[in-house]
Amino acid sequence: MLGSALEDFCNGIINRVERHHLLLVPTLVLIAFYLGRKYSTSVAHLDSKSNLVGQQPGWFPHIWAKYRYVFNGYRLVYDAFNEQTEGKKILRIPIFGQKLYMLPAKYVDELKSLPEATLSSSYAVSDYFLGSYTTLDHSMFGDSTWRVVRDFLTRRLSMLVAPLSEECIISFEEEFPICEDWTLVDIHSHLLKIIGRMTSRVFVGNQLSSDPSYRQTCIDYATCVFQASGLLKAFPAMLRPTLCLFNPHIWRIRFHYLNAKRHLLSEIAQRRQSAVKQENMLDWLIANSGSEDPLGIVKRQLGLSFAAIHTTTNHLTNVLLDLAARWDQYAPELIEEITQALSEDEAVLKKSTLSKLSKLDSFMKESQRLNPPSALSFNRKLMRPLILSDGTYLPESSYIAAPSGPLGQSDDHFLRSSDFDGFRFHRKRQKATGLEKSATYFTSTGIHSMVFGHGRFACPGRFFASLESKTVLVYILLNYRLSLPGDGSRSPNLTFMDALFPDPKQKVMFRRCKPYSIPSGGKP
Numbered sequence: 001m002l003g004s005a006l007e008d009f010c011n012g013i014i015n016r017v018e019r020h021h022l023l024l025v026p027t028l029v030l031i032a033f034y035l036g037r038k039y040s041t042s043v044a045h046l047d048s049k050s051n052l053v054g055q056q057p058g059w060f061p062h063i064w065a066k067y068r069y070v071f072n073g074y075r076l077v078y079d080a081f082n083e084q085t086e087g088k089k090i091l092r093i094p095i096f097g098q099k100l101y102m103l104p105a106k107y108v109d110e111l112k113s114l115p116e117a118t119l120s121s122s123y124a125v126s127d128y129f130l131g132s133y134t135t136l137d138h139s140m141f142g143d144s145t146w147r148v149v150r151d152f153l154t155r156r157l158s159m160l161v162a163p164l165s166e167e168c169i170i171s172f173e174e175e176f177p178i179c180e181d182w183t184l185v186d187i188h189s190h191l192l193k194i195i196g197r198m199t200s201r202v203f204v205g206n207q208l209s210s211d212p213s214y215r216q217t218c219i220d221y222a223t224c225v226f227q228a229s230g231l232l233k234a235f236p237a238m239l240r241p242t243l244c245l246f247n248p249h250i251w252r253i254r255f256h257y258l259n260a261k262r263h264l265l266s267e268i269a270q271r272r273q274s275a276v277k278q279e280n281m282l283d284w285l286i287a288n289s290g291s292e293d294p295l296g297i298v299k300r301q302l303g304l305s306f307a308a309i310h311t312t313t314n315h316l317t318n319v320l321l322d323l324a325a326r327w328d329q330y331a332p333e334l335i336e337e338i339t340q341a342l343s344e345d346e347a348v349l350k351k352s353t354l355s356k357l358s359k360l361d362s363f364m365k366e367s368q369r370l371n372p373p374s375a376l377s378f379n380r381k382l383m384r385p386l387i388l389s390d391g392t393y394l395p396e397s398s399y400i401a402a403p404s405g406p407l408g409q410s411d412d413h414f415l416r417s418s419d420f421d422g423f424r425f426h427r428k429r430q431k432a433t434g435l436e437k438s439a440t441y442f443t444s445t446g447i448h449s450m451v452f453g454h455g456r457f458a459c460p461g462r463f464f465a466s467l468e469s470k471t472v473l474v475y476i477l478l479n480y481r482l483s484l485p486g487d488g489s490r491s492p493n494l495t496f497m498d499a500l501f502p503d504p505k506q507k508v509m510f511r512r513c514k515p516y517s518i519p520s521g522g523k524p
């Protein structure tokens, strides 16, 4: 009974299929074709349909776009963002040896929390700086470095203010011109030494950081990595192994790498044996390394100096250039805010004092918004293929980035976005509440504030960078008057590929106003 019912049911289906097979077969073919196209065009969409930034008609357009990008990449990202309906399309960035896609902001939220095994920031950084040639390999960053910065450095900021301000005062006394009268100062090179000293004091402690050879290596290793990778990136990947042999920056990297090993390996061995623990980065790295090969710790130290010193120096140079260009407009209010905060804290500079400097925090954020270190941020390498929520397929081993520069200067988000308005974030902070308020801080990140990246791998050192920068700015504001030579306006920033940096030759006029020093004390 049951058997014959089943037989009838199956016959019914077969008859229907036979009757409609003329429709069914093409339908199945169409579905298969649609699904196939959906995924294959997604790949094709990225590789051939998406526009190439900087491409112009003519012979070998891809190659010319790459050279155009080397010399003018920063501007090309802005132009492409504005032309492509405010960055709503995926664009390809023309660089040699990498498939890099600039993603619209709408994707950042769905990607920002993905783990390192899917989207890696440390591989993106290492590959961007050609780590296989420059020694800046991904093991210098990644989870364990990130954890030490977040769980040790950031949690101990309160106790770091005293040694930082002490080192700041000593560095100004030893590295900076006296400036009794108006004096032209090479601001970038002086700040590099001062930030190098302050950072090294916190990274390795008082004794090792006062060794000029070690300090120089911390500064120069990064400079050489920037220069070596910059030069190599201007050439196709196949030429790089040969070019490397003749690249003096690569030789200098090797020297600094060996010098760091020479200083640090014996120090690590000593500290591993010592019962007395110090409060600085080297000890925190050792404490978190278990039985890790000491070379791993040397690399992390170098990686951290690379991440910290030049980024903070360039940021501070920008802030000082903006301040010197508008001294009369902003300095009186900033000085008043500092004196008020200091008087509330018994005239001793503490973390709480620095946290009260809302106008200074706003000024720093505005300067960073208009002078971002790069037009791109949120750089990630795809460790496996990924399909975005709208079906777009991102291939393994490709790279993505977000147009952070243009997004940070978008008219939709900022009133008169191209004007420098030093207290715009301060004013907003006073009116806003909740999330809107927390988005106004120098260290906060978001779609329109990605100078420190965003999401799971946003810069873990940004709280330290903020503390260190404010310490230097408080010192300068209380001790000097500033102005710019010539017509008083700052010279244009320089660019290389997507990167932007202040002109290192730009000078600032300094005049000491009164012998004031920030009361401080304390060891690390």
Ligand code: HEM
Pocket (backbone or CB within 6 Å): 121, 122, 125, 141, 142, 143, 145, 146, 149, 153, 304, 307, 308, 309, 311, 312, 315, 373, 377, 378, 379, 450, 451, 452, 453, 454, 455, 457, 458, 459, 460, 461, 462, 464, 465
């Ligand atoms: C103004 C100064 C600084 C700027 C503009 C800056 C910017 C950045 C950016 C854009 C990233 C990538 C984040 C992402 O893609 O989401 C990053 C990563 C990182 N930064 Fe900073 N940074 C600064 C200072 C510092 C300092 C002072 C330290 C150390 C104390 C530091 C340590 C790191 C580390 C370790 C990473 C790598 C995280 C990882 O991918 O594993 N940075 N920084």
